[in-house]
Amino acid sequence: MTLTPSPADPLSTLDPWLHELQDWIACESPSADTAAVTRMMELAARRAQAKGLRTESIQLAGTPAPALLVSNRAAGDDRAGILIIGHLDTVHPAGTLARNGWRCVDDRLYGPGIYDMKAGVYLALEALGELQAAGGRTALPVDMLLVPDEEIGSIHSRTLTEDWARRSRYGLVCEPARARTGYCVTARKGTGMLRVVAHGRPSHAGVQHDKGRSAIREMAHQVLAIEAMTDYAQGVTVSVGLIEGGTTRNVVPARCEIFADFRVPDQARGDALLARMRALSPRDADVTLEMTAEMNRPPMEPSDATLALLARAQACASQAGWTLGAAPMTGGGSDANFAAAAGLATLDGLGPDGDGAHTLDEYILVSTLAQRLAFWRLLLQSLD
């Protein structure tokens, strides 16, 4: 699994502490391939154990891929501590690395899943491991929770993350820093999903056209009504991303189904949007609508405790030689949404600087890693 650097391989010039990150990228771990994600968890566990950290594999309901808990907690220490949250699944199917390869161009290191978010987990684990290996206790116990399913909505790990968030004092999330600014994230929109199925009546499209009730025609009206719920000024977006209906050309379609994604900046707007969605009614009285509308991730709204945590993180960053800003609210969700909604002071986007999440051009900026590693060390040491 280790990539053997050839003399011409630019990766061979990387800092030694980064060498194992190559193995992490080579261990491809798409969310749906639970065996692959499990291998990735084992790789991270071995790295943690080598640094003297305690690890525990946690089985989740509904998936064979486990979560991994890494901790520097002394036996009997049950204080609320620092919770580091990360995920080790990626959006890239197996074989992406073979097709796309590694590239190191100037300061940019490209690889599937490197920016979102294996390098982020690697940084945090490296900092915690260095502190442990040096015998330096942190003021608070540190627990690191790595989940296998974030890219598919954390459907199996959500309650585990919420449980840990409720019993922790601070939350630090390893998602990538915002592209082009390197800023962290204190606010994320809530994300939700709408599914609508229209049930009409089939008929011969030529012989008995008038007997049919077209589910596609009905859905066309609904799609326009749903998309019209987007309100940029309010920070609300609704997008119908998938539509499927009908059986064949000459049958008036009896069924049509859509899936829509929606994002809201706060719970109140989320509740209002859900109410509007649930009030949708068919134009054609002979067609029925079946509907599921729900929030998947609650909005991450910064609390006073989050802003106080941000100030402490900013002090650590400047001590490490760089400036940490807070990005404006982002439309992307993460496990930080669950942690913050559970009442935990949470900072997200503490992973590496780079760009291209969820694309084949994902990269991190190598020159920023040493400063970010120093930042993590300082932050883990100083939070109390």
Ligand SMILES: [Zn+2]
């Ligand atoms: Zn991510």
